[in-house]
Amino acid sequence: MGAVAPRRRYALVAVLLAAYSLAYFHRAMTGVMEREVSELARGSGWDPQVLLSVLSSLYFYTYALSQFAVGSLLDYLGIGRVVAPLLALMGFATVLIAVPSPPLLILSRALVGFSATVAFLSYQRSLSLYFGRDEQVWATSLALVVGNVSAMLATYPLRLALDRLGLAYTSALLSAVTLATALAAAYVGFRALVDRGSGG
16 A cells, blocks of 8 residues: 555545546436437438447447556556546547537547546556555445446436536536546646556
């Protein structure tokens, strides 16, 4: 366990939990966007059910396939140099949701799935570096609670936001939250803690 002040350890946990909640939010949100996705598909000459199926599955495919690559990057470069850029990529991909184009929407889901991988992997790395074994147990449980609460927010609350703000403003708001988390991750990763990875 690294000799790091408790305040800094908990700051890192808070930031990475925020990233993890965003990953869970994206995981659950596609089905809630069915109305918007169907309208976009019909207007672009696509089969709505095909597009919705592709969007729903693509997040999980890219999330699963990127585990080894992102995990290796975290081990080699460290938390600070990997988390912030990938969260920034997630923020950019979130903005693409608002563009009325099925191909860009597909690209958005692929990029979100890839970048979301960093949330849980970096969280587990931080626990192994800065927390004792007993602390790791409750911290892992906390992540699951936070993730599932975020998934619940991606149901009816998201539907309310889409109805009142529209897809463009909702995606812009979600992107802003993601980019703010990326900035916080950069600050905590580079300034508060030292994790240079195996690559130095």
